[in-house]
Structures are given as C-alpha cells and as structure tokens.
Amino acid sequence: MTVIDITSSTDVASELIAELAALPEDHPARPALRDRAVEAWLPLARHLANRYANRGEPRDDLHQVAVIGLIKAVDRFEAGRGVEFTGFAIPTIVGELKRHFRDKTWSVRVPRRLQELRLAITAANSALSGTLGRSPTVADIAAHLQISEDEVIEGLEGARAYNSSSLNTPVAEGGAELGETMGGVDAEYELAELRVTLGPALAELDERERKIVILRFYGNQTQSQIAEQVGVSQMHVSRLLTKALDKLRNHLGPVAV
Template sequence: MTVAETVVATTAQTEALPEIADPSRIAPRDARQLSKVFFDRLAVLEEGTREYQDVRNTLIEMNMSLVRFAAGRFRSRGPEEMEDIVQVGMIGLIKAIDRFELTREVEFTSFAVPYIVGEIKRFFRDTSWAVHVPRRLQEARILLSKATEELRSRLGRTPTVKELSELMCLSEEEVNEARLASNGYNSSSLDATVNSGEDGEAALADFIGADDHALELVEDFHALAPMIAALDDRERRIIHMRFVDELTQAQIGEHLGVSQMHVSRLLNRTLTKLRTGMLTTS
C-alpha cells in the first residue's frame, strides 16, 4: 500500500490526518492524491489556528516538486540563479495553496503551476534590466503593467494614456515615461545561443513562436464581462478583492465587517452564478 493509500484509509477510519514524517519526500503521484485530502481538511479549519498552519505547511512541503518542475524550465539561466528561482517559485506555490478551492473542479497541479511560473517570470521582469533605469520608473513600469491588464479586462480594449493615468494616479507624462522605460527592461540578440538540452546549443531565434493557449480564453472573458457587470455592488467588490487585490477570505471579511465563513458563502454563491451564466451562454 502506498503512502497516499495509507493516509486516505487512516483518514477515512479516524477522521484525523496522520502525521507524515517528511512530506517533502512524498512522490509527486502520491502528493496529488494526498493534496485532495489535506485541502478537504483545510477548508473546514479556521485560518490562524495551529492545526490550519500545520495542514497548510504539509501541503507546501508535499508540493515542492511542482516548484522544482517549473524551475527546470529556466535552467538555462545558470546554477547561480536557480536557488533564487526556486525560492521565488515557492512564493507562487504558497499563493496557489492559499487561493485554491476544491469547488474549482480542477487538479491542484494544473492550478498551481501557472502561479509558480508567473511568480518566477515576475521575478525576472522586476530584476532584469538591460540598461540602468531610475527606481521610480521601474516601479512605475510595474504599476503600468498591472493597470493595463486591469483596464483591458474591464474595458475589453487597450486603455488610453488618460485612462491609465487616472487609475495609476500619475500624470499622462509619467505614464509615457513608464512606457519608454519598459523598452530598457530587457534585450537579447536573436543570434544569442541558448542551451537546448540534448540537442546542444541553438539560436534564440529558433525558439520564437509558440501557441498561446491563453487566446482560447478571450471568448470566455468577453462572455464573462457583462455577467460581472450585472452583479450587485457587494458581489463585484468581493470578486475584485479576491481576484484582483488577491486578498484572503479573512482579509475580505475584515473589510466588509463579516466572518470568513460568510465571505466564503457569498463568494461561492457569486461564482456559482457566474459559472451557471457561462454554461448557459456556451
């Protein structure tokens, strides 16, 4: 009997999660099965309690293999950076664990890997500049990127400089400066050689061009926009705080003056409404 089968059987008999001596050594296949059991328990525990923290820490250690897998995609950057890449990837894993919900009906691995890779890419974006750029412009560039994505999602089109300046609380001149600063972020020759694994070295130009699966979501975003607009103010505020501000349910509860469980019910009800609407229109 595997470790996962043993834990599942023990949990079913005792309704208690047994201790795992070294969660970081759990095989990835077992980790996928065990994660479901631990997420089930995490969902009924109160944030901040000792048991909640223990279960959360076990989930983090069990799924460290996902970080190593995602970090492997960037091994061409050299061993010096790999330690930093793994540390940054762990931040992405922790964010994924804190935001994952079993009601999403997706595997945790499918949910977590984009978070981990996104955090690593954000690390490169924020630390890798081809030329020296003042710190204020580096920060403005990050704000510009976030504001552009938010407004593009909200408006369904590329935002204007004026719209960006209003959201960022900056002048239009400062927004244009941030755009120009983005040009100094990174540069590489298309003839630069990269390590392509077993095939040896290859030119960077050989790797340009790939299917962007995110484009498949464009129709979904267009269908979802009017449904979000039809929500009441509180529902839209909760959705914004959860998925734009990236607050936890406990933090949202503090803002609204309600309990975490009440926020969870409101969020589930709103997501069910949106999900039903999407299925109806598809």
C-alpha cells in the first residue's frame, strides 16, 4: 500500500486539520481537537514507520518516533500556505525517523522481546536435551514454550546479533571478504520520498516560477530558451530559477537530510 492509498480516504482527518487550523491558539476547544487530529492521522505515521522497519530498531520504537513527527506536523501546519497536510506531514515524519537513526550509535541492538525469547529458548534447549536424549528440534522447542516455530526461528536469528563479524572476514577460498557481499545504498528509496512531496512543494511556487522549473528540469531547456518563452531576459530567468529552487529546498529539506 502506498502513501497515496492511505491518504486518499482521510476526509475526516483532513477536516479535523482544517478545523484546527481555523481555531485561535488560545481557543478552549483546541487541545481536544488537536488530539483527535493526531489520532486520525496515526495510520500515516505507522505506514511511514513501517518503511524503516527491519533496520535494527524495534518497530514500536519507530512508531513512537513517527508519532512525534506527526505531532510536530500537526502543531506547525499552516493551512494558509496552500499546501495539503500530507505534503507537509510526510517530510516532517520522515525527517524525524531519519534523525532517530542518525543519532543512534549502537553497533548491535536487540529488542527486549528477542532478548527474553533467546533466554527462554536456551533454557528449553537445555531441559529438552536431557529429557529427549538428543538435541531438540525447532518443533520440540516451540511445543515446549507453547509458541510458533516461526517465533523460535526469530529468537535463534536474534541471538546471532550478539556476535558481530568483521567485514574483512573471509567467506570463500578465493579470498572474497564479507564486506564484498554487502549491497549498496539504493538511491531510488530517497527519490520515491522526494517524488511524494514534490507536487505540494511545486504548489508553493507562483505560476511563473513553476513554469520555469518545469521547462528547465522536465523540458531540459536552457535558460536562454526559457527566457524566449517567458518573455524576460536570461539573467532574470536565472534569478527566478534560483529563487524557486530555494523555496523547493526549504520545503524538501527534511526529506533530503
């Protein structure tokens, strides 16, 4: 499911944001309405948090960070700027998630649930080895602990995170090292986030600025060609383009961190 799928059916949530933006800061109804607006947009925060799952951080922690970003978006949103709430909230929440990862310094971090599961599996393995007279299988441990086999496997995988390996560790006789098997950064994820917020960002430009940006970066036209179409000098096109790009950078800043 994409962000667009989630936000397409949020009429009530959008109405709450509009009502909140229309209330004065000191209005007595504002706190309760703010809480309702945050609650209504929680699916968006959870969706964005889930995109950053399986990167070493507990999903619940990521959800909490995303909610913090959502609250900041609700408090800072200005309806008068002509930008939809999603166009403002998405980069705000994503920026909060990225800062969360950036500020972490642990090399290996295992969620408490997996820590407890690892201890339970270790104890079950010892008990069953004596009872069965052999090494217990995953099914044996699952039945003993009354959990699923998938949970046992997850616990066993989580236990491996306590031991880190050097990227220089040989993995083949030919001399290949572990670091050579690692994948690279996929820039397409960053571009996807930028595409989501680019439309609302362009909406902040006036008609002439928007036309110049589109002609330059979508039409691949030179500043001189644009000047002929817009009816101004090439120097003025350059100034307008610089101004428009500054506006876009300010709007897309959190996403581009």
